[in-house]
Amino acid sequence: MPIVKYPRATEPLWHEWDRKAQKCGLRHTVYAVNGDQYTGEWLDNLKHGKGTQVWKCTGAIYSGDWKFGKRDGYGSYSIPDPVTKEYKKVYTGWWKNDQKCGYGVTFYAGRKRYEGEWSGGLRSGWGRMYYPDGSIYEGQWLENKPNGQGMLRLPNENRYEGGWKGGKKHGPGKFFYLDKGQLFEGIWAADIPKCGILIDFGRDEAPAPTQYPIPKVIAWNFVLVC
Template sequence: MPVVKYPRAAEPLWHEWDRKAQKHGLRHTVYAVNGDRYTGEWLDNLKHGKGIQIWKHNGAIYSGDWKFGKRDGYGSYSIPDPVTKEYLKVYTGWWRNNKECGYGTMFYPSGERYEGEWSSGQRSGWGRMCYGDGSTYEGQWLADRPGGQGMLCLPNNNRYEGSWKDGKKHGPGRFFFLDKGQLLEGIWVTDVPKCGIIIDFSRDTAPAPTQYPIPKIELADPDGVLAEAQVMFDDSQNE
C-alpha cells in the first residue's frame, strides 16, 4: 500500500512574531511599564553586554556592563542633584550580580569617599575611606567596617596603627600623639586602651608637648608585662 505524504503544516504566525520579537545581540531601546528605559545590547531578551539604564522614579542612571539582566562587569551609577539636576556619581567600578564587587569608588552624599575593594555590595578587602571630619582610614575591611590591620589618621595628624574589629580599635596597636610628642603602644578592646606603654616620641619638635615628662618606669620587665597582657588578650579571643 503506497505511503501517502501529507504536506507539512505551516508554522503558526505567532511563532514567527515571537521569534522576531526576541532581542538578541543588537542594541535596542526598551521602555518598562513603570517608565524605566534601557538602551543597549541584549541576549535572549535579557540585558547583556553594554547598556544604559535610566530609572524613572529617581532619575538614576547606570552605564556599563550587563550580564543576563544584571549589572555585571565595569560600570558607573549616578543620580541627579535635586537642585541643579546635574548628575552626581555615586559609584564607579566593578559589579557582580547587581552589586558592587571588586575594585571601585563610592561617593557619599555627605562628601565622604571610599576607594577600594568590595564584596556583595559591602566594603571588604583593602580600602581607603575619607571621612567628613578630615580623618582617613586605610587598611583592611570586613562586612562594611574596618576589620584586620589598618591605620586611622586624624585631622590633627595623630594616628593609630594596629588591629581593628567591627569598626573599632581592637587588639595590639600603636597610637602616635604627634601633637604631644608621645607614643602609646599597647592593647585595645573595643576602642579602649586596656594596657600599654607611653614613651616620648619627637617631644622636642611637637607643637604642644605635655607639661610634665613621663616618669621613669619602675617595672623590672615592662616588655614582659606587655607580652603577658598580649597572651591574656589572645586567650580571651579564642574562648
C-alpha cells in the same frame, strides 16, 4: 492501498513573530511599563554587553557592562542632585551579579569617599575611607566596617595603627600623639585601651607637649598603664 500524504505540520505563526521580536546583539531602546528605559545591547532578550539604564522613579542612571540582564563588569551609577538636578556619580567601578564587587570608588553625602574593594555590595577587602572632618582610614574592611589591620589618621595628624574588629580598635596597636610628642603602645578592646606603655616620642619638637615629661627609666621614657 494508496498512500495518503498529509500536509506537513507548520510552525504556529506566533512562533515566527516571537523570533522576530527577539532582541539579540544589536542595540535597542526599550521602555518598561513603569517608565524605566534601557538602551544598549541584548542577548536572548536580556541586557547583555554595553548599555545604559535609566530608572524613572529616581532618575538614577547606570552606564556600563551587563551580563544576562544584570550589571556585571565595569560601570558607573549616578543620581540627580535634588537641588541642582545635575547628575553626580555615586559609584564607579566593578560589578558582579548586579552588586558592587571588586575595586570601585563610592561618593557619599557630606564629602565622604571610599576607594577600595567590594564584595556582595559591601566594603570588604582593602580600602581607604575619607571622612568629612579630614580623618582617613586605610586598611582592611569586612562587611562595611574596618576589620583586620588598618591605620586611622586624624585631622591633627595623630594616628592609630593596629588591629580592628567590627569598626573598632581591637587587639595590639600603637597610637601616635604627634601633637604631644608621645606614643602609646598596647592592647585595645572595643575601642578602649586595656593595657600598654606610654612613651615620650619627640616631645621637645611637639607643637603642644604635655606639661610634665615622663621620667626616664633605664634607657626608655615610659609609664605602664593597665
